[in-house]
Each structure stands twice: as C-alpha cells, then as structure tokens.
Amino acid sequence: MTEKLENKIFEPLFSIEGIENIEVYEEHGGYKALREALKMKRDEIIEEVKNSNLRGRGGAGFPAGMKWSFMPMDDKIEKFLIVNADEGEPGTFKDKYILSRLPHLLIEGMAITAYAVGIKKGYIYIRGEYEEYARILEKAIEEARRKKYIGKNILGEKFTFNIVVHRGAGAYICGEETALIESLEGKRGHPRLKPPFPANAGLYGKPTLINNVETIASIPAIIKNKGFWFASLGSQKNGGTRLFGVSGKVNSPGIYELPMGTNLKEIIYNYAGGIKKDKKLKAVIPGGISAPILKADEIDIPMDFDSLMKAGSMLGSGAIMVFDEDDSMLEVLRIMINFYHHESCGQCAPCRYGTDVIKKLVDKILNKEATEEDIDLIIQTAQSIIGKTICPFGDAVGMAVGTLVRKFKDEILDFLREENAES
Amino acid sequence: MKFLTGETEKTIKELMGKYEDPRSALLPILHTVQRDYGYISKEAIEEISEILDIPKVEIKGVITFYSMLREKPAGKYHIQLCRNVACYLNGGKELVEFLEKEYGLKPGTFTDNMKFSLSLVECIGQCEIAPAVQINDKFYGNLTPKKLKEILSKLEG
Ligand SMILES: Cc1cc2nc3c(=O)[nH]c(=O)nc-3n(C[C@H](O)[C@H](O)[C@H](O)COP(=O)(O)O)c2cc1C
Ligand code: FES
Numbered sequence: 001m002t003e004k005l006e007n008k009i010f011e012p013l014f015s016i017e018g019i020e021n022i023e024v025y026e027e028h029g030g031y032k033a034l035r036e037a038l039k040m041k042r043d044e045i046i047e048e049v050k051n052s053n054l055r056g057r058g059g060a061g062f063p064a065g066m067k068w069s070f071m072p073m074d075d076k077i078e079k080f081l082i083v084n085a086d087e088g089e090p091g092t093f094k095d096k097y098i099l100s101r102l103p104h105l106l107i108e109g110m111a112i113t114a115y116a117v118g119i120k121k122g123y124i125y126i127r128g129e130y131e132e133y134a135r136i137l138e139k140a141i142e143e144a145r146r147k148k149y150i151g152k153n154i155l156g157e158k159f160t161f162n163i164v165v166h167r168g169a170g171a172y173i174c175g176e177e178t179a180l181i182e183s184l185e186g187k188r189g190h191p192r193l194k195p196p197f198p199a200n201a202g203l204y205g206k207p208t209l210i211n212n213v214e215t216i217a218s219i220p221a222i223i224k225n226k227g228f229w230f231a232s233l234g235s236q237k238n239g240g241t242r243l244f245g246v247s248g249k250v251n252s253p254g255i256y257e258l259p260m261g262t263n264l265k266e267i268i269y270n271y272a273g274g275i276k277k278d279k280k281l282k283a284v285i286p287g288g289i290s291a292p293i294l295k296a297d298e299i300d301i302p303m304d305f306d307s308l309m310k311a312g313s314m315l316g317s318g319a320i321m322v323f324d325e326d327d328s329m330l331e332v333l334r335i336m337i338n339f340y341h342h343e344s345c346g347q348c349a350p351c352r353y354g355t356d357v358i359k360k361l362v363d364k365i366l367n368k369e370a371t372e373e374d375i376d377l378i379i380q381t382a383q384s385i386i387g388k389t390i391c392p393f394g395d396a397v398g399m400a401v402g403t404l405v406r407k408f409k410d411e412i413l414d415f416l417r418e419e420n421a422e423s
Numbered sequence: 424m425k426f427l428t429g430e431t432e433k434t435i436k437e438l439m440g441k442y443e444d445p446r447s448a449l450l451p452i453l454h455t456v457q458r459d460y461g462y463i464s465k466e467a468i469e470e471i472s473e474i475l476d477i478p479k480v481e482i483k484g485v486i487t488f489y490s491m492l493r494e495k496p497a498g499k500y501h502i503q504l505c506r507n508v509a510c511y512l513n514g515g516k517e518l519v520e521f522l523e524k525e526y527g528l529k530p531g532t533f534t535d536n537m538k539f540s541l542s543l544v545e546c547i548g549q550c551e552i553a554p555a556v557q558i559n560d561k562f563y564g565n566l567t568p569k570k571l572k573e574i575l576s577k578l579e580g
Contacts, residue, residue, distance in 0.1 A: 090507040090546035121443075128454070128491045129503070129547050131560040164441050169450050169489035172545060186449035186477075188488040204443055247509040247550035254551045289508065289546075319550070327512050335508050339545055 007233055008241055009221045011257045014101055020136060022143040025104040031149050033220035037112040038157050040223075042073075045116035049219070051227025053239030058084050058175075058212030059288070059316045060392075061238075061305035070199040071117045072207050080208040081114050081122035082184070083216050086168055086175035088127055089288035090339060091319035094243040094255055095213040099126065099133040102217060103140035107163065109219035111150055114161040117209055121162055125180050128169040137165050172343040176391050177210045178202075179345065190347050191391035214243055235261025238304035242315075246272040248322035249279065261302040268299065268322060279324040283407075287316025289336060290396035292403035312403070329408040330365065330415055336404065337362050340397045350388040355397060357381050368416060375412055378405050426466040431459045435474065446475055449485060453492050461496045490544065498533050498540030500578050503557040506543040509550035514567065518554055519543070521568035526575075538579060 006012075018024040025031070037045055050065030071079060083106065087095045098106055110122050126134050141163050145151045152160045166184055168174050174183045178192035181203050202208025218240055222230045231239040238260035244267055247253045251273030258267065264286060268274065275281050281296040286303065292313040294301070301307055308315045323332065341355040361378050364370040382402035385394045405412065427435065434455050439445040449471070456467045463486055472479045486492045502522075505515060522528040522541060533540045549555035552564025556571070563574055 087548050088546070091509060091550055092546070093548040093550050096548050127548070128450075128489070129544075129557060132562075166447075167451065167454060169454065170491035170544070171489050183450070184447055185444065186446040186475075186485070187481075188485055245551065247553060248512070253553075285508075321508055321550075323512070331512065332508055335506065335511055339507060343545065 007259070008257050009218060010098065010102065010105075010241075010243060013105065014097065020101055020103055020140065022104055022140065022147060025102075029224075030104055031108055031147075033223040034108050034111050034115075034149060035155060037115055037223050038155060038159065042116050042118065045112065045223065048222055048227040049116075052218075052222045052230035053227075053234065053237055054215065054218055054222065054230060055238060055305060056212055057214035057218075057242070057318070059089065059290075059314075061315060064211060064215055067199070067211070068113070068117055068209065070197070071209050072199075073118060075118045078206050079117065079119045080203045080206055081110060081117070081119045082177075082180065082203065082208060082210045083110060083122065083124045083213055084175065084177065084180060084210055085124050085126040085130070085213045086180060087130070087213075087317075088172040088175045089290060089317045089319060091247055091285065091288045091321045092245060092317040093247075094245045094318060096130065096133065097243070097255055098213050098217045099130065100136055103137050104144065105217045105220060106137075106213060107140060107144050107150065109216040110163060111144075111154065111161055112219050112223060113209070113211070113216060115154075115159055119209065120160050122164070123184060123203070124163065124165045125174070125184055126165060126167055127174075128167045131167065134165050134167055141165070171345075172339075173345045173391075173393060176393065179391065180210070181208065188345075190345050191393070193390055234259050235302060235304050237306060242303070242318050244303065244318045244320055246320045246322065249276045249281075249324040249327065250274065250322050251276055258303075261304040261307070264294075264299045264301050264303050264320070267303065267320065272320075272322070275322070275324050279326060281322065282325050282327055283323045283329065285319075285321040285323075287314050288319040289321070289339065290314075290400050291316040292399050293332075293407060295407055329404065329411050333401070333404055333408075333412075334362055334366065337401060340393075340401070344393065344397075348389040348394060350385045351394040351397065354381055354385040354394070358397075358401060365412060365416065370416060372413060372416075375405060375409055378402075425470070426464075427456065427470050431455060435471075439475075446477060449475060449477070449482070450489070453482075453486065457492060462493050464494070490542075496537075498537055500539050500558050500575075502528075502539060502541045503544045503547065504530075504541060505545070505547050505549070505553070505555050507546040507550075509546070510554040513553045515554035517568060518556070518566060518571055521571065525568075525572065539575065 046068050054064040055061040171189050173179045174189040176191050179189040183189040198208040234240050241257050244256045256271045284294045305315045337359050341359045344351050344355050346352045361374050382398045386398035435452050438448040438451045468482050528541045530543045549562050549564050554566050555564040
C-alpha cells in the first residue's frame with residue numbers, strides 16, 4: 001500500500017488532515033522543493049521539467065518544459081505567470097481538489113516556476129463559482145507570505161514573487177488562454193488571434209506563461225524526485241500521474257490519481273467500481289465534454305494524450321464521463337449543443353452560426369419533425385466549423401458533436417421512427 | 424451623491440492597487456458591488472465608469488458577457504442548478520421539476536417572498552456528487568428532491 005502511494009503525488013497529500021494549513025504542509029515536506037530549487041541554476045530547473053515529460057493538464061497536453069523555454073530569459077523584461085484555474089470543461093472537477101486541499105502545493109509550484117523563468121508576478125485565474133476555494137487560496141497566500149515563501153526576498157534570496165487571486169464571473173470560454181488574458185484585463189473574454197503567442201505577448205502585451213493548476217502543482221515533486229523519476233511514473237512521452245475524474249453511471253464516482261497511460265477500462269471497472277446496478281456500459285467521454293465520445297467497445301485504451309488522439313478522441317482534462325444503457329444519447333446531444341450554443345463567444349461566424357444551426361436541428365429531432373437528412377446535416381455542419389475559428393472551441397464543437405451523432409445515428413433514427421409507429 | 428461608499432469604496436481602491444493596470448480590477452469590482460448591493464445598478468455602473476475611466480457601454484458589455492453578473496436583484500438565496508450532462512442525467516432534471524411543483528420556482532424567476540431565485544447553469548465542477556446545485560457560494564451534491572427541500576427549509580429558517 002505505502003509502496004504504491006510513493007509513486008503518487010497528490011493522493012498521499014490529500015489524505016493528510018489539515019494539509020491546507022501551512023504548518024501541516026511544512027511538516028510533510030512542504031516548501032522543501034522550493035528551498036532546493038533556489039539553490040539550483042534556473043536552466044537546471046527547466047531541464048528537469050523537460051526530462052519529466054510533464055504535459056499540460058489543462059487539455060492540450062503541450063510539453064511544459066518546452067513551453068517554459070519559449071519564455072524570454074532576460075530578467076529586465078516584465079513577465080507574468082498565470083495559473084489557469086477556470087475549470088469549466090463539463091465533467092471536470094479535479095483542480096478543485098488541489099485548490100481546496102493543496103493550496104500550498106500550488107503556491108510552491110508557482111514560486112519554483114517563477115524563479116526558473118524569472119517572473120515577479122503571478123495570477124491565479126479561478127472560475128467565479130469557486131468563491132469558497134478562492135478564499136482558501138487567499139488565506140494560504142497570506143500564510144506563505146508571512147513565512148517568506150512568497151513576497152520580497154524569498155527565503156532571504158534576491159528573488160521576489162507575488163501572487164494575486166483573480167475570480168472569473170461565469171464564462172466557459174475564459175478557460176481558453178487568450179480569452180482568459182482578455183478577461184484578466186477587464187474585458188469580455190474574446191480569444192485573441194495567435195500568433196503572437198502568450199510567451200511573446202500575453203497579459204498587458206508582456207511575455208506570459210500560462211499553465212493549468214495540476215501542471216504547476218506537479219512541479220514540486222519533479223524538483224524533489226527529479227524529472228526522470230516523474231517521467232518513469234507514466235507512459236512514453238507522457239510523464240507522471242494524472243488526476244482522472246470519473247462521473248456518471250459508475251458505483252464510485254470521484255478522482256483517481258493513476259499513472260498516465262492507465263487503461264480506461266481498468267479505471268472504470270477496477271477503480272471507479274464498475275457500472276451502477278450492473279447495467280450495460282453504453283459509452284464514455286474520456287476527457288471532458290469536448291473529447292469525442294467512445295463507444296463501449298472502444299474503451300480498451302491507454303489513457304495518455306497520444307493513444308486517445310490516435311483513437312480519434314482526446315485526453316483533454318482527464319474527465320471521464322460514463323453512460324449506461326439507459327442514458328439517452330439524444331439527451332446528451334441536446335445538453336452538449338445547448339452548452340456550446342450558450343458558451344460560444346460569438347466572435348467567429350462559423351462557430352456562432354454553426355452552433356445555432358445545429359441547435360435548431362436538434363430541436364427539430366426532439367420535436368420529431370426531423371428526417372435522416374437533418375441528422376446528416378448536423379454532421380456536415382459540425383464538420384464545417386472545424387479549423388475555421390480563432391480558437392479551438394470551434395474544433396471542439398465540430399469534433400464532439402460530429403462524433404456523437406455519427407456514432408449514435410441509429411439511436412436517433414430509432415427515436416424518430418418511434419413516432420411513426422405511434423401515429 | 425456618491426453611490427458606492429464605505430466598505431465598498433475602500434475595497435474598490437484596494438482592488439485597483441493589485442494590478443499593473445487598474446482596469447483589470449473591473450471583474451472583482453463588479454463582484455464586490457454585486458455582493459454588497461445584491462446587483463449592479465445603473466448608478467453603480469456610472470460610478471465605476473468614472474473611477475476606472477471606461478465607457479459605460481463597455482462595462483455593460485462586460486456584465487452581459489459573464490453569466491454570474493446581474494443588473495437586477497436575485498433572491499436572498501440564489502440557486503444555480505447544474506444542467507450539464509453528469510447532473511441532468513443523474514437526477515438534476517427531477518430537481519428542476521420539483522422546484523417548480525413545490526415552490527413555483529421556474530428558471531429565471533423568484534419565489535414570491537424573494538427568498539429564492541433559480542437559474543440553470545453549466546457544469547459547476549461537482550460532477551462526482553451529481554446532481555449538484557450552488558446556493559450563493561456553497562455547493563450541495565448527491566441531491567434528491569427530499570434533500571433539496573431539507574436544505575431550502577433550513578435556509579428559510
Ligand atoms: C474553450 C477552451 C476552454 C479551456 N478551458 C480550460 C480550463 O478551464 N482550464 C485549463 O487549465 N485550460 C483550459 N483550456 C486550455 C488553455 O487554453 C491552455 O491550453 C492551458 O491553460 C495551458 O496550460 P497547460 O499547458 O498546463 O495545460 C481551454 C481551452 C479551450 C480552447
Ligand atoms: S455536470 Fe453538473 S457539476 Fe458537472
């Protein structure tokens with residue numbers, strides 16, 4: 001049991017009573033990694049992160065070390081660190097556990113990151129609904145400041161770093177990094193055209209490093225145990241463990257920290273307790289609602305970025321949503337398109353019109369006024385959004401909706417035929 | 424006549440000092456005003472516009488963009504009920520029906536005594552305890568109509 005826990009980063013800490021308080025965190029080795037990091041050369045730290053094969057936990061899976069090395073190293077340049085705690089992808093609830101239970105792990109990770117990249121100011125952009133967790137963060141930041149882990153001359157070194165917690169106000173799109181920056185600048189959250197990338201021109205036009213909560217919270221362990229150790233926990237090119245969040249029709253929904261590359265079937269049946277009431281599994285969304293759905297016979301697959309990409313889906317936020325035989329895929333489609341329609345920022349016509357057209361077609365199906373051509377039109381419309389928008393939101397709509405309708409077309413047709421039988 | 428006074432005014436000044444550009448304080452300021460006054464009124468918008476030197480229409484544009492910000496009062500207890508997949512397929516829909524039947528509370532409306540208001544929202548990050556709601560800043564999960572009723576009765580006092 002303990003042997004197993006040593007290969008995990010978060011779970012052993014989650015189980016410690018009072019770990020959100022700085023004294024308890026310190027008792028369990030907290031802020032040791034920061035002390036160590038401050039003795040290292042900055043490029044040595046970045047090298048460790050590269051060796052770790054840590055890939056972004058926000059969704060896209062971009063190698064963290066590489067992203068860091070895109071930042072200008074000149075210290076005279078004003079630079080920013082932003083932690084993305086927007087956690088808006090439906091099905092996702094993992095960052096919540098870090099924010100509420102391990103605020104100091106996140107702060108320590110931020111301080112190490114800031115030191116390595118030469119940053120003096122960090123923001124945590126947290127979704128507005130997480131007001132309770134924002135207060136926990138504020139308290140933890142105050143504790144860390146008093147103990148000189150952040151603030152001026154950290155641990156007596158010539159290193160200064162401050163953190164501000166910034167609450168969003170209810171807009172899914174603000175999880176997208178450039179929309180987040182716009183939002184943090186006090187504007188509507190409209191994604192920006194890239195390039196320039198945030199590493200060149202981000203917050204206030206200054207070089208900005210943006211990483212997800214789980215990404216940054218992995219940094220202290222990488223410094224303590226070295227990058228190669230972290231890499232060895234996962235699968236090829238996918239270092240570390242991942243906080244998988246399982247929801248829906250399983251016996252034990254919740255978060256499970258498991259090695260990258262753990263088989264999806266194993267997660268559902270061995271860890272999350274299998275399907276409720278011994279029903280038959282129908283489908284799984286493996287990485288938040290934007291990850292194309294897998295049918296029951298497609299879940300024998302390693303949960304890493306590359307394997308899921310190959311299967312036509314994505315690991316995304318690691319949010320696993322499980323559906324059983326009783327769940328209507330048409331209801332899933334309805335909820336999905338209402339979500340995208342509501343959350344489209346409206347900036348790009350293909351996304352704005354596309355979601356509107358699909359929503360109307362889905363309503364037509366629900367009213368039993370649709371034909372098979374209407375179903376095909378949904379697939380075509382979804383396809384037509386992909387690649388045509390400023391940000392990947394449009395691709396997500398296209399992929400997620402298109403795949404769902406393609407894979408469950410028969411179920412939708414059956415629904416339409418039912419009416420014919422009745423009348 | 425100044426509208427934003429006392430603690431609110433003090434907080435606004437503090438918030439502006441946290442950022443390299445004071446305009447970044449707009450969302451936190453709007454949160455603060457909404458917390459202290461229940462909603463963001465025309466008078467408040469006018470004053471924020473002066474304080475931050477941003478046109479009023481832009482502030483309105485920001486308010487309408489974000490679903491948590493409102494220009495009208497909500498109930499003393501504002502219920503945000505999740506309508507996304509995990510919740511809606513696992514009992515959330517029944518909660519919506521229950522609120523309408525038991526309290527006459529439809530999405531976007533109030534109870535007559537202004538105690539409760541309801542809006543349907545997207546995923547609130549509580550999918551493992553679906554179906555879930557947020558009432559003011561607190562989350563409640565694994566709900567059934569009966570449990571929700573108990574919670575609301577307690578709040579009603
Ligand atoms: C529509 C949309 C929503 C997103 N929402 C989030 C989010 O809630 N949290 C997050 O960390 N990343 C989110 N992302 C990804 C970010 O744009 C960005 O890639 C990420 O924060 C980078 O951090 P990472 O490399 O550590 O993953 C979203 C992306 C898109 C396109
Ligand atoms: S789906 Fe309801 S909280 Fe996530």
